[in-house]
Amino acid sequence: VAALETSLTGILLEGMEKRFTRHRVIGDFFRKGLRDMGLSQIPASDDLAANTLSAPYxxxxxNGADFLKKVNEAGIILAGGLLPDIKSRYFRIGHMGSVNRADAVATIDAIAQTLGQ
Structure with missing residues (x-):
């Protein structure tokens, strides 16, 4: 209950509209960073993309398992795919809650370094 109260207090202090805007800005930043690395994404159109999750191929x-392990060793936690027919072809990046630009930059950098870019 205390954790829920802390989370809700943070949300209310930031304000819902500011939080939604931050999620949109961070989502746009992630999608651009992934595109700049040449990674295609699910969905292909930014108009359909979630502001709180990116799913690049x-x-x-x-090798997905090796990639996720190496990124994790850099201190960044990503998740594998969920869609049964293609789950081995993509990974997921959550960028919701208190994620900020510094977190996004660190994640993009870790992905780029792991891919050798």
Missing amino acids: YPEGI
Whole structure:
């Protein structure tokens, strides 16, 4: 109950509209950063993308489990895919809650370094 109260207090202090705007800005930043690395995403259109989650495809020849492990070793936690028919072809990046630009930059950098970019 205390954790819920703390979370709700943070949300209310920031304000709902500011929080929604921050999620949109961070989501746009992630999608651009992933595109700049040449990673295609689910969904293909930014108009349909969630502001709180990005789902890029692995580049050709990348082993998903190895990739996720290496990024995790850099201190960034990503998740594997969920859609049964393609779950081994993509990964998920959550960027909701208190995620800020510094978190986004660290995540993009870790992905780029792991991919050798």
